[in-house]
Amino acid sequence: MTLSFTKYTLANGLDVLLHEDHTCPIVAINLWYHVGSKNERPGHTGFAHLFEHLMFEGSQHHDRGYFQPLQGAGATLNGSTNADRTNYWEVVPSNALELALWMESDRMGYLLPALTDAKFSNQRDVVLNERRQNYENRPYGLAPMALLAALFPSDHPYHWTTIGEVADLHAVRLDEVQAFFRRYYHPANASLALAGDIDPDEALPMVRAYFEDLEPGDRVDPVDASASLSGDTRIFFEDRVELPRLYMAWLTPAMFAAGDAELDLGTDLLANGKTSRLYRRLVFDERIATDVSAAQNSREIAGYAQITATAAPGHTLAEIERAILEEIARLAAAGPTEDEMERGRVQAESQFIFRLQTVGGFGGKSDQLNAYNMFLGDPAYFDRDLARYRDVTNISLQQAIARYLAPSRRVTLSIVPRGRVALGASDSQPAVVS
C-alpha cells in the first residue's frame, strides 16, 4: 500500500495535492495554514485558535456563517489548531466540490472585509467558554499549561497552549488580529489537499479558478527556538480531584527527526495498553495506579515525551514515581525484548494502513498528505515514514530511551486533591496555573 498523489504549485505559492479514490462519492477538501500557537508572542497568545473560530463566521462574498451552505450540501466540516499548524476541512458529496473551493478560497482571500467587532467579541466569548469547558472546569484540565510552561522557557513558542491565556484573550484588539491574518493566512503559507471522488482533469482547473488570483503574502520564516532542561523541575498544584496524578515529561527530538520513531515505539511499550511494562507493573501486579499512559508528542521544532499515571486510593505519587523511574532504567539498560519489537512493528504497520481507509476529516489521507507536504516539503513521505518504524532496532530504541528519558533532566508535575499535598511527589514547588 502507498499513498499516491499529484502535486502542483500555483504561481502564488499555494501547494495543491490531488489524490483519487472512488470508493465513496465524497471528496475531502483539506486546507492547512502553516500557523499555530508557536507563531504567537507572549502576551498575545490564543490568536491562531481564535482565528480558527473567526474563519467560520463569514467572508466578503458570503458574509454569513460557513456551516449553513456546506451542511446544506451534505458536508461535514471542522477545523483545528495546534502549536504548528491550523487546518480546515470539509468532506462533501463529490457534486459539491466547487462549493467548498468557493468558500475556502473566499475566506483565504477576502476574510478581513467581513470581520466585524461584533463577530470578534462573540467568538472570543465562545473561546473563553471553550477554555472553561475543556480546561478550567475539567479535572486535571490545567496540566498542559503547567507542563509546557516548565518544559519550555518563557520566550520559547511552545511555552503556552493553543487555547491562550485568559488575560491575553481579553486584551486582544481587532487590528492586531487583522495583522495576524495578513501575515499568515495566504496562499504562499498554505497547502490544499483534495482526496476522494475527483477527476484531476476537472479538479485542478477548478482549484486554479478559485485560488490562483489570490495575492500571496510575504514568505513566513521558520520559527527557530531551542530549549534544554538542566535538572529535575518538580512542581505541583492542588485541583478539584479525588485521586492524585503524576506527570513526567522530557524534551525529545522533533517530528520526523532521528529518535522520534524510537521514542514513539518506546513510550508505547512502556505505558500504552495492557501489554505495556508500566501497565503490568503499576495497574495489574502492584495495583498502586488506576491508569497509566505515555506519548511522544512530536512537534515541528521540538518534541516532548510524557508519562502520566493516577495513584490508586491509599497510594502516593512518590511510589508511582519510583516505579516509573525503575522501569525506564531497566529499558534503558537492557532494551526491549524481541517480542516487544515485533509487536511494535506490526502495530505501526497496521496503524499506517488503517489511516488509508478514509479520505478526509482529522487524520485521513488528505490530512496525511498535507502533514508530509508542510513539515517535510515531501508529500511522498508515506512509505519512508513507515520505514522509520520498520528500521527501529532494539539497540536504537534502547539508546533513545537512555538518552532522552533521563531522570536528571525532566519535569515532574503532581496534581493533588485540595489539601492533600503530601500525596504528591517529594520536594515539589507550587506551580502557577490559570
Added chain:
Amino acid sequence: MSASDATSVDMTPSGTARPVDRSRLPEPGPARPFAFPAIEKSTLPNGLRVWTVRHPQVPVIAFDLLVRRGASADPAGKDGLAALTADMLDEGSGGRTAIEIHEALARLGAQFDTDIGSDALSVSVTVLSRFAGRALTLLGDVVARPAMREEDFVRVRQLRLHRLTQLRDMPGVVADRAFLKLLYGSHPYGHSPIGSEAALASMTVDDVRAFHAMSIRPSAATLVAVGDCDHAAVVRMAGDAFGGWEEAASDVAASDGAMPAAASLNIIPRPNAPQSELRIGHVAVPRDTPDYHALLVANTILGGQFVSRINLNLREDKGFTYGARTAFEFRRLPGPFVLQVSVQTSATARAIEESIGEIAGIRGPRPVTAEELELGIAALTRGYARNFETADQIARAVMQLALFDLPDDYFAEFVPAVAQISADDVSRVMARHVDPARLTTLIVGDLDVVGADLDALGLGAPVVLPADAF
C-alpha cells in the same frame, strides 16, 4: 497499487485560470449514485448470526460481535453487572492470562474494543486482512470462553470502583448519571452502564459467570464482518471460533419499569464552578416509533447540527457556550430526549430560559420554516454516503440493523423516507413526543452564584441534590 499510481510532484500548471463568479454560491450538480452495502447472511447451528459485507478497497477487516444484552439487563440491585461482565471478557481465556490475550492481539496489530450501552454490548476487532483467521479465533476465545477467574474479577472490579471515584470529578458525567436517575428511577434505563459503588461492591465472580452464561448467548448475538473478506470463508472461520458456544436456558429480557415524576428544576452544587452543566429533557420514544424519520429532521433543526436553533442561539448569538445540542436517544424501549450544554456560570438562568423556549417553540408557536426544513433534510440525506466509507463505519451501521430488527433495505430507504418529511410532520411529532410541561432540568454548577437567578424561571424552587446520591 500499480506503477501508474506513482506520485508526481512540483509541477506548475500552465495557461490562465478561468474566471469565477463570487456573487453567488455555486449550486451542487446532480448527486452521483451510491450502492449501499449488500449484506450476506448465515446462521450457525448454535443460533449465532453471521453477516458479512465485502468492502475490499483497503486490506483491512472489521469484526464486530453484537450481543443484544446491555446495561438494561442488569438484575435488580446489580447495576453495572453487564458492563463488568463485558470488561471481564478479555481478562483471559483457556490457558491464556489477561496479559497474554492482549499480547496475542498486539501481535496482530489489532484494534480491540469493548463497548456497552443500554440495549447491547459489542466486542470489536479490526486487523489487516492477513490476520483475519487469527483475529476471529481470539474474538471467539474472548466472547465464548472467557476464564472469569476470581483474582481477575477482584482487580477489574476495583478498577471500576476507582473509575467511579474519578467520574465524580467530571461535571458532565455527574450530570449524565444523575439525569438518567431523575428521569427513569429504578427503570432499566435509570443507570449508566458502569453502575454504582454499592452495587459493584456487592457483586461476586459468580454473578459475572452467571450473567455470562445466561445473557452472552449465541441466539442474542450477531457477528458482523466487513472488509476484504468472503462470506463462506468467514462463516467457516466463525464456525471454528464460535462452534462450541452453547445456548443457555432463556434469560430475562429488559422489562418496562415504573418511572418517577421528577421535579422541574434540580441542582447538584459544584462550588466555584466556572460553568454550569445543564441537562433538560424527559423520557420520549423508542427506536421503533413510526415517527423516527420526522423526529430526526425535527431534532436536526432544533439541536442536532451546528446551525441548529439552540446552538445558533446560545453559542453564535449569545456566546454563552462552546456548543449546545439536543438528541432523541433512540433505544429499544422509550429513550430520553435531552438538551445538553455547558454554559458560563453567570448565564445559567438565561440559558435555561432560552433552551426551554426553543424546545417549546418548535412544537408550534415557531414552526420550522421552509428554509430550515430544506436544510435539515439536506444535511441528513446529501452526505449520507460518507457513513459507509470505512469497514468500521459499515460494521457499525450494520450492527444497528441487528440491534433494532431493521430490514436489509433500510439504508437505501433512509434518504427517501427523510426527504418526504414536511413542516407539518415536524410540528406534529414534536407536539406528540415533547412536552415542555414535563421537562426536567438539572444543573451541575455553583448554587451560591446561580441560585437567586433561578427564581425568575417560574420552575419552582430548585431541588438541591447531593453529588454522591447517584
